[in-house]
Amino acid sequence: MAKSGGYTLVITFAYIDDIMTHDHHSRPQADPAPRNITIDRPNQLLIIEWEDGAYCEYPLPGIRYICPCAECRGGHEHMGKPIPPEDIFKTPPPGVSTELVDVKLVGNYGIQFFWADGHNAGLYTWKILRPLCPKMRR
Numbered sequence: 001m002a003k004s005g006g007y008t009l010v011i012t013f014a015y016i017d018d019i020m021t022h023d024h025h026s027r028p029q030a031d032p033a034p035r036n037i038t039i040d041r042p043n044q045l046l047i048i049e050w051e052d053g054a055y056c057e058y059p060l061p062g063i064r065y066i067c068p069c070a071e072c073r074g075g076h077e078h079m080g081k082p083i084p085p086e087d088i089f090k091t092p093p094p095g096v097s098t099e100l101v102d103v104k105l106v107g108n109y110g111i112q113f114f115w116a117d118g119h120n121a122g123l124y125t126w127k128i129l130r131p132l133c134p135k136m137r138r
């Protein structure tokens with residue numbers, strides 16, 4: 001699903017439309033889903049165009065910084081807590097890779113990132129990502 005063409009990974013959401021046609025149960029209608037996801041590697045950006053028209057450019061270091069897995073959050077008791085919006089502009093400590101090698105959709109409610117250091121435990125739901133949108137163009 002994730003095509004690796006040169007420097008940019010693009011997921012077009014003909015794919016997710018297809019998923020949604022077949023599975024109406026895992027995403028509440030209130031949460032907007034992405035229409036397009038682009039990984040802009042030269043600029044270190046995750047670009048999401050949402051179905052509600054929002055256009056969001058997330059810095060990849062910030063995406064790694066906010067990794068929602070139990071290990072990065074500091075234990076299971078911290079999971080599910082809202083992530084402070086300013087965290088999307090932070091950079092993880094040295095040794096933590098912010099280089100993305102692959103992305104994978106998880107059901108129709110989230111995305112999983114595969115970092116160059118082998119970490120891939122974080123499940124980034126649309127619910128987590130949407131409120132962290134650093135920029136609104138529309």
Ligand SMILES: [Zn+2]
Pocket residue numbers: 067068069070071072073119121122
């Ligand atoms: Zn993590």
